[in-house]
Amino acid sequence: MALEIRVDGLVMTYGDLRAVDGVSFTVAPGEFFGLLGPNGAGKTTTLEMIEGLRRPQAGTVRIGDHEPWRRESGLQRRMGVQLQASSFFERLTVREQLDTFGALYGVAAGRTDAMLEQVGLVDKAGVRTEDLSGGQLQRLSIACALIHDPDVVFLDEPTAALDPQARRNLWDVLRTINDSGRTVVLTTHHMDEAEVLCDRVAIMDAGRVLELDTPAALVRGLDAPVRISLAPGTLSAADARSIAGDDPVDEDAGGLTITTRRPAEVLSALADRDALSGLSVKGASLEDVFLELTGREYRA
Ligand SMILES: Nc1ncnc2c1ncn2[C@@H]1O[C@H](COP(=O)(O)OP(=O)(O)OP(=O)(O)O)[C@@H](O)[C@H]1O
Ligand SMILES: [Mg+2]
Known part of the structure; x- marks a missing residue:
């Protein structure tokens, strides 16, 4: 009904x-x-x-x-x-x-x-x-x-x-x-x-x-990069940069973050170096779509 x-x-x-x-x-x-x-x-x-x-x-x-x-x-x-x-x-x-x-x-x-x-x-x-x-x-x-x-x-x-x-x-x-x-x-x-x-x-x-x-389609439409974060001590910054190529690598107390549009390649290179433990991968979410479209800080 x-x-x-x-x-x-x-x-x-x-x-x-x-x-x-x-x-x-x-x-x-x-x-x-x-x-x-x-x-x-x-x-x-x-x-x-x-x-x-x-x-x-x-x-x-x-x-x-x-x-x-x-x-x-x-x-x-x-x-x-x-x-x-x-x-x-x-x-x-x-x-x-x-x-x-x-x-x-x-x-x-x-x-x-x-x-x-x-x-x-x-x-x-x-x-x-x-x-x-x-x-x-x-x-x-x-x-x-x-x-x-x-x-x-x-x-x-x-x-x-x-x-x-x-x-x-x-x-x-x-x-x-x-x-x-x-x-x-x-x-x-x-x-x-x-x-x-x-x-x-x-x-x-x-x-x-x-x-x-x-x-899912809204998030895909954003074509946003994926953030791959490595726990501190899993990989040197120099190694991370060599894997990341032209993609940015950020370093802070929480570890290294590679922001990339080719996550499969980066993850496979990280696996080759045995650097997957404590890894987190964060793609775009609906919140990113919302921010992109409304151009405003989102407040719950
Ligand atoms: N009865 C009313 N008289 C005058 N303006 C109104 C009235 N009701 C709503 N508005 C205005 O219309 C606009 C839309 O309001 P509405 O309540 O539909 O928004 P909303 O998307 O539900 O917001 P919220 O997320 O805060 O609930 C607002 O700018 C609000 O100030
Ligand atoms: Mg309302």
Whole structure:
């Protein structure tokens, strides 16, 4: 029951600011899709138009056969939405929040326990939301978005406030949801997260999509050199330079680093000299693509 999302020429302006300036893409049924971009790029505004929370000033969104801004209940029931800033019913406990959200969607009460388990809030079931930590609130908002087992899930920076363990747990939850054929769209500032989870990512800045592809293709497109670092004492600087040829060799307290576009040759020469122990090889990552495209220091 996966749904396709088609976004065509979306525009949203606030005064003189074109917050979203002609955004188009298609998310295939069952795809895991990421929106990346610096603060203010227009990710949340784009997502809110896709979710039907804002009517586009220009352009169209279709989810399956529906236009989300019409807010037809047939689509609402199939969509799970986690907002960047979420709010809850006042003075209810975690369990009561989930029961209430579930009841709104006509979900059997048993789902609450399953969701508490999935997001690691079993211990907090009886606690009022006012008394939760930031990360716990975020887990609750994710549980509320998933309680009715939606076919398409939108998450706006779902892991922003989570500790590393909770992040990994959420990755597992999202992977399971996606593996069962559901479409997932998320925004994130964690490049590693996008690289691990997303089939394709759109990198946005200043209201436009700069690049859209699989993480691997984006990284390949960068044609960036590989950094090969040798532990101190494995090889003399002179030997490293003779292997590196024209490629730069940097030396610091951590050892020697050769930056090269012909890693196979360099590694094989290092193997011949028995200099592979403690070696580390670092290629370009999505973070490098992001920096290259947006030309900004990336801050999580
Ligand atoms: N209601 C609003 N009124 C005026 N300007 C707005 C409004 N909402 C967003 N903006 C502006 O639109 C631009 C895009 O905002 P948006 O929230 O979509 O960015 P974002 O990519 O989600 O950023 P972040 O990574 O910080 O969440 C920003 O410059 C923001 O200041
Ligand atoms: Mg945002």
